[in-house]
Amino acid sequence: MGLTNSSIGIKAVDSGLEIKKQLPGDKVIALAGNPNVGKSTVFNGLTGMNQHTGNWPGKTVTNAQGYCSTKNHSYVLVDIPGTYSLMAHSAEEEVARNFICFGEPDVVVVVCDATCLERNLNLVLQTLEISKNVIVCINLMDEAKRKHIKIDLNAISKRLGVPVVGAVARKKNSLSTLMEVVDKVVDGNIKATPLSIQYPKEIEEAIGVLEPVVKNKVGEMLNSRWLSLKLLDQDESLVREINTYLGYDFLNDEELNEAYAHGKSILDSYKIDSDLLKDKIVSSLVRKAEEVCLGAVTFEKEGYNASDRKIDKILTSKVTGYPIMLALLALVFWLTITGANYPSQMLADGLFWVQDRLTEFFQYMNAPNWLHGILVLGVFRVLAWVVSVMLPPMAIFFPLFTLLEDAGYLPRVAYNLDKSFKRCCACGKQALTMCMGFGCNAAGIVGCRIIDSPRERLLAILTNNFVPCNGRFPTLIAILTMFFVGTAGGAYSSIVSALLLTSIIVLGIFVTFAVTKILSKTLLKGVPSSFTLELPPYRKPQIGKVIVRSIFDRTLFVLGRAIVVAAPAGMVIWLMANITVGDTSVLNHCASFLDPLARLMGLDGVILLAFILGFPANEIVVPIIIMAYMSQGSILELDSLVEMKELFVNNGWTWITAICTMLFSLMHWPCSTTLLTIKKETGSWKWTALAAGIPTAVGIMSCIFFATAARIFL
Template structure:
C-alpha cells in the first residue's frame, strides 16, 4: 500500500463517519433500497418474459372466493370441520386395531413373566405400568396424527394459511393484536411450543408477547385426542350413527371456536392493560397458490411432525405409566395413593365439574398433554385390574357407567383441556423466547386460572339450572 498521508486512527475514522452521517440526506436508506429494487427489476426485465392473460387468472378467481365477504368465513369453518371429520372417521378403526394388538402383547408378556416366576411387582411395573402407558399413547395418538398432520400440511402447501390470516386480521386488529397471530395459532394446532417459536414472525415486541401468551388457547395435537374422544363418546353418542362422526367433528370445531374466542378476549384485555399500545404495521404476503407436492407432504408430516411428536409423547408416557402404576399399587391405610390423592383433589375437581382423578392426570401430564386420557384410564382401571378397552362402547361404559361421568363432565373436561396451562415444553419455550421469568409465569398461570374460573362457572350454572 502506498499512502501519502498517515493512516487515520480508529477514533478519526469514527469521527469522520459521524460527520459524514450528519451530511447524509435523510432518505439515503430509501435510495439504497430503491437502487437494489431497480437493479433487480432491470435484470428481471431482461431475463423474464411475463404475459398477462386477458381475463382474471385462476389465482385471482380463487382469491375472490376464498376471501369474499360471503364465503370467506364459511369456507374456513368448513375446511376445519372437514379436517377433523376425516381425522375422526379415519382414526377410529386403526386406533382400535392398534390398541387390540398392543394389549394382546401386554397379556402375553405378563403371562410369560408370571410363568417365569418374576415377582408380581416387576411384572406390574414393567407391563401394566410403563408398557401400558406407551401402548395407550401410541394407539390413541398415532392414527389421528398420521391423518391430521398430512391434511394440515396440504393446506399449508396450497398457500391457504396466509389467506386465513388475511381473513381474520380485522378481528385481531380490533383486539389490538397482529394479524399474523392467525398464522402462529395455526402452528399451535400442531404444537404450542412450535406456535410460540413461530411468533418470531411478528416484529413488534408487544404484539409478539400477546401472541406468545395466547397461543395456548389453540388446542395442540396432544390435546386433540382428548377432544376427539370426548366428541365421539359423549356428543356423537347422542346422535344417530349416520351423522355421529359429523356431530363429533362439529363439537371439536366448536371447542376450537371457543379457543379462538378466548384468544381474542385475552389479547384484547392484555392490549388494553399491561401491554398497552397502538397496533403496529401489518404487512402480509399472500403467495401464489401452489399444487401440493404429495411426496414432500408425506415426508414432512410423517417424519418431521408425527414421529417427532409421538416420540416426545412416548418419552413422557413411559415414566408417567410407571408413576401411575406405583401410585395405584402403593397402599397407605387400606387405600392406594391414587385413591388418597384423587380423594384429596376430589372436592376441587367436583367444584369445576371434573373429579379428583382427572386433576391428578393433569398434574402427571404437565410434561405432555398427550398422556391425559391414558393416565385417566389407567387410574380408573386401577391396580392390575385388567379391563380391555378396545372399543369406544366399552370406554363409554367405563366412564359413564362405572365412573359416573355426565355430559357436564365431558363439557368441563373439554373446556379444561382447551384452556388449562401449557405443557412444560411450551412453558420452557416461552421462557426461551421472552427471556423473562415474569412473562413465563403469567403465560403458565393465567390460562390455568381462566380454566378454573370458566369450568367453575359452567359447572355451577349447569347444576343450578338442571
C-alpha cells in the first residue's frame, strides 16, 4: 500500500531513446554525479535558461532537460538524479542506472568533487562498467586549490582510461573545455579504454562462466561483463528493466539458466551469499578508487579541511547545535516578518488600485452588480489578498532558506535531527523536508522524494503539515502581536513576534515527532533505514543565482498553484456572503451551525468557518473572519491591528480564543495546493485523506484539551 515499488512504478526509463526520436539531430548527454558535487551548477552553466523539469516515467523523481550547442553538435543534457551508487537501493539510483544503461546516451559525464575525489570515484567506476563513452568532470577545482589539494588530471585519466576534465562550474567559461572533449568523444576522435574492475578470483570465476553466454544473447546492446555480475547479484529490478528493454523474457532461456546456475554454484562453493557478494563488490570498488588516486591526488597541507571541522564542532555539537538552529530559525523569521511588511502593503495598494479600475470598467460597461461582485469583489479581491500576503514573505523566506542550503548548513540540520527521527523510526532526511515546509508545505511534500524508503517517505508526507507554511504566518503573527506582544510596532515588536513564532514552530516540531512515532508504531510499522548523509564543505553562496533560482523554481511555482485554487474560492465566499436565507447570509448560517463544536474548541463558529473557507489558501482566514464579524459582502481587512483587536474583543475573543486559534492554525488540514501535491506524489486518495485527517484530528483535540483546562484551572 502507499508508496511501494509497484505504486511508484518499476519500468525502464527510456527517455534517452524518446529524446532521439523527437530530436533526431541532437546528441544526448547524461549528467551524473554524487549529491553536492555541483552537478546542477554544471547543468545550469551549460544550458542557461534552455531547460525544463518533469518526472521520470513511473517515478516520483524529478529530472531536468536542457539544451546547448557547440560548433560541431547540438546537445540535449539530461540531469539524472544525484546518487552515490548505481546498485539501485532507491528510486534515484534506479533512475540513474536505467538511463545510463538503457537510455543509450551518446556521452555520460560524471561530475566529481575535487575535494573528495576518491569517494566520488565509486560512482565513476560503476559507470565505466556500463558505458564506454564516459567523461569525468572534476568540479570545484578552485575549492581544491584553496585547500591545497593537488590533482594530476592526466594521471587520473590514464588510470581510468577515459577523458578527465577539471572545471570550476561557477565560472561558465571553464565549461568550454568540457564541451570540446564531449565533441571529440561524440566524433570518435578519442578512443577510450575504460578501466576494468578486477574482483576476487571466486567472483571472476563465476563471471567467466556466465559472461560468454550473456554476450551471445545481448551482443553489443549491453555490457555483458557488468550484466553477468548483476545477474549473480540477483538484482530483480534490473532483470525487469532488461526484459522491457530487449522486448522478451531474458532469463527464459535454457542455456542462460544453465550458465547462471553454474555461476551460482561456484559462489555457493565459496560460501558467498548475496550480501557477501555485495560486500566484496563494494570493497573491490573502494580499493580500486584508492589505487587510482594514489600519487595522483596529493594534500600539500595537513588539515586541509580543518576549518570546516572546527565549524562543524560548533554547529553539530550536542550543546550548541540546537540553540544555533533555533537562533537561525528566529533570525530568518525576523527578517521575513520585518522585510515583508512594506512590500506586502505596496503590493496590496497596487492590486486594489487595479480593483478600483476594474470597478470603473464594469460600471462603464453597465455590467450587472452580481457579475461585478463575483468577478471583482469575489475572485479578484481574494487573488489580490493571496498575492499581496503570500508573495513578499515567500520572496524573502525562500532565498534565505536557499542561502543556508547553498552554504552547506541544511545537511548539518539533518545531522542534528537524525537521532530524534531515528527514535521515531523515521529517516533523518525528514528534517530537510520539514525545513522546506516552512516556506510551503507543498514544496516540503515534493522534497520528500529524497527519502528512499516508501514507508519513511509516507511518514514525512503525512506529518509535513505540522510545520506552518508562510501562508499561516500572517494569522499567527497578527494574533501574537495583538494579544501577546502589543500593537505599538517597531523593532522590539518584530523581534518578540519572531521569538514567539519560533516557539510555536518548535511546538509544531515536537508534534511532528510525536505523530511520526505513533504512526511508525501503528499504521506504518517498520525499522528506520540507514542512509548516507554527506556533510559538504562550506561554500560561499552565489547570492544572485540563489535569488533567481528560489524565486522562479519555488516562489512563483507555489504562488501559481495557490492562485489556481484561490480564484474559485473567491467566488464561493462572495456567493455565501451575499446570498441570504431570511435576513441572514448563508455565511452566517454556516457559522451558527458550526458554533457548538467551535465553542468546545475555544473558538467560535465564524473562526472555524474561516478556516474551512480558507482551504484554498490560508492567507484569507483572517480577512474572512473580519468580513463575517462586520457582516460585509466581500472580503476585507482593517487598516490597523488596534482596530482588528477591538473588533475581535467585541465579538467575544479572549486570550484563550487567541491561543486556540493559533493552535488550530498550526494543526489543521493542509491547504488545497498541498493536498493536490500529496495526491500527485502518492497516487492515492487514501493517503491524501489521511494527510488531511491526521492534523485536523490532532488540532481539534489539542484545542479542546487546552480550552477545557484553561476554563477549569484559570
